[in-house]
Amino acid sequence: MQNSNHVVLDVKDLGKVFSPSSNHFSGLLEQLLPNCFKKSDEGFVALDTISFEVRRGETVGIIGRNGSGKSTLLQIICGTITPTSGSIYKEGRIAALLELGAGFNPEYTGRENVKINASIYGLTKREIDSKMQSIIDFSEIGDFIDQPVKHYSSGMFVRLAFSVIVHVDADVLIIDEALAVGDILFSQKCIRFLKEFRQRGSILFVSHDSGAISQLCDRVLWIDSGIQKGLGDTATVLDQYLEFLYSTQQETQPVQLGPLDESKREMPALFNHEPWYDARKDVIETSNLSNHIEICKFEAQGQNFGDGAVSIFDAFIRDANGRKLIGVTGGSQVAICFSFFAHQDIESVIVGFLIKDRCGQVIIGDNNCIIHHENPPSVEKGKRYEARFGITLPYLAVSEYTISISVASGNQADHVQHCWNHNAIIFYVEKGPVAHGIFGVPLEFCSLELIEDESV
Numbered sequence: 001m002q003n004s005n006h007v008v009l010d011v012k013d014l015g016k017v018f019s020p021s022s023n024h025f026s027g028l029l030e031q032l033l034p035n036c037f038k039k040s041d042e043g044f045v046a047l048d049t050i051s052f053e054v055r056r057g058e059t060v061g062i063i064g065r066n067g068s069g070k071s072t073l074l075q076i077i078c079g080t081i082t083p084t085s086g087s088i089y090k091e092g093r094i095a096a097l098l099e100l101g102a103g104f105n106p107e108y109t110g111r112e113n114v115k116i117n118a119s120i121y122g123l124t125k126r127e128i129d130s131k132m133q134s135i136i137d138f139s140e141i142g143d144f145i146d147q148p149v150k151h152y153s154s155g156m157f158v159r160l161a162f163s164v165i166v167h168v169d170a171d172v173l174i175i176d177e178a179l180a181v182g183d184i185l186f187s188q189k190c191i192r193f194l195k196e197f198r199q200r201g202s203i204l205f206v207s208h209d210s211g212a213i214s215q216l217c218d219r220v221l222w223i224d225s226g227i228q229k230g231l232g233d234t235a236t237v238l239d240q241y242l243e244f245l246y247s248t249q250q251e252t253q254p255v256q257l258g259p260l261d262e263s264k265r266e267m268p269a270l271f272n273h274e275p276w277y278d279a280r281k282d283v284i285e286t287s288n289l290s291n292h293i294e295i296c297k298f299e300a301q302g303q304n305f306g307d308g309a310v311s312i313f314d315a316f317i318r319d320a321n322g323r324k325l326i327g328v329t330g331g332s333q334v335a336i337c338f339s340f341f342a343h344q345d346i347e348s349v350i351v352g353f354l355i356k357d358r359c360g361q362v363i364i365g366d367n368n369c370i371i372h373h374e375n376p377p378s379v380e381k382g383k384r385y386e387a388r389f390g391i392t393l394p395y396l397a398v399s400e401y402t403i404s405i406s407v408a409s410g411n412q413a414d415h416v417q418h419c420w421n422h423n424a425i426i427f428y429v430e431k432g433p434v435a436h437g438i439f440g441v442p443l444e445f446c447s448l449e450l451i452e453d454e455s456v
């Protein structure tokens with residue numbers, strides 16, 4: 001289904017204040033993390049004037065750190081918590097997968113809980129009976145369906161609860177984080193269902209997993225400490241959120257440096273070995289499957305964040321001979337490069353890049369941590385440097401891509417961002433040989449062998 005302008009969920013100026021006595025746990029958290037908490041005279045402000053809408057056929061993601069108010073918001077929308085202020089307009093049948101086991105009675109069997117749950121969603125007894133086997137099959141919990149759910153693992157709870165909402169013909173699905181529980185095969189099955197559901201319904205999806213959010217969501221709402229920090233297209237809001245997670249640092253210093261004139265510089269060959277071998281290379285390169293990639297110029301004014309100890313002033317792609325490229329084909333050896341100026345001496349420098357697709361999903365990302373693990377590089381104040389990552393480009397699927405680049409220091413687990421540039425390089429792929437998947441790799445051979453002849 002195409003997104004329409006028809007609004008199925010309209011949340012306006014929603015607020016929630018928990019009374020001080022309502023939860024000892026939040027009181028404890030408040031003592032431990034005082035900066036994360038806002039108080040009002042009446043109690044703890046869990047949500048403060050949240051407004052957004054979900055249109056028919058749209059998938060909206062909700063992100064935010066732990067305790068930011070995501071579950072509270074979903075519970076208010078589902079009617080299990082009353083808001084302190086604001087209003088909600090809802091249309092159609094809403095099915096929700098909230099916290100683990102919510103809505104299940106632990107003493108009843110899985111089958112009994114399915115009956116109760118499905119009837120709450122408005123299914124008749126006849127409908128429930130006709131769908132029961134399919135619900136059990138989807139959940140893959142087998143004979144456990146006749147055990148009391150108090151004996152279920154958390155994964156089994158999610159399987160059964162998800163299976164119920166798959167079968168209730170909802171117009172709007174509300175999913176809280178739950179896909180993180182359970183095994184990867186079931187998670188993939190759920191993601192496949194949600195992708196298919198998007199064709200006919202709307203989804204509100206809470207997750208800490210920006211990969212899942214970028215795969216599924218058209219727009220994202222970002223909440224922090226109960227305050228709406230962002231609402232907009234997925235890639236933009238995920239970038240803002242990432243920036244915020246690093247935001248203990250100050251603004252980047254303004255970039256005033258231009259690219260260096262390379263016309264008089266000798267550039268040595270960057271690679272000393274052959275690129276990959278693809279048995280289809282000649283066909284691909286001489287046909288309209290050639291994976292031509294058009295590269296845009298570095299945008300100095302692109303979004304930066306970091307503590308400003310370095311300024312990135314150029315980013316580009318070089319070919320194997322070191323020439324800056326405006327176009328390239330998938331399967332070529334290239335170096336993803338960027339130059340920066342060091343405003344101070346820095347040790348243990350980490351340089352890295354992320355290639356993301358149009359939805360903000362990371363396709364490839366790497367840094368120098370492993371290659372330089374024995375001898376991490378340092379930079380000196382007042383000097384310019386160029387970071388280069390030599391890779392063989394895979395064949396990329398038709399899309400628009402961006403490359404984010406960064407300079408940090410420390411180690412993989414614990415580092416300070418000096419300068420992160422979102423979307424430093426933008427490039428486009430208009431055609432290519434990728435048959436399935438996100439990108440293609442060389443097909444070195446493909447054969448069909450006779451292994452036994454039973455006709456003789």
Ligand SMILES: Nc1ncnc2c1ncn2[C@@H]1O[C@H](COP(=O)(O)OP(=O)(O)OP(=O)(O)O)[C@@H](O)[C@H]1O
Pocket residue numbers: 018019022023025026029044046064065066067068069070071072073
């Ligand atoms: N019943 C309650 N009484 C008092 N405070 C509550 C209550 N329920 C939630 N809170 C507080 O409201 C805040 C928001 O909680 P909520 O569970 O909505 O956050 P969240 O974003 O879903 O977190 P997480 O990502 O960890 O699931 C937290 O500080 C929490 O302690």
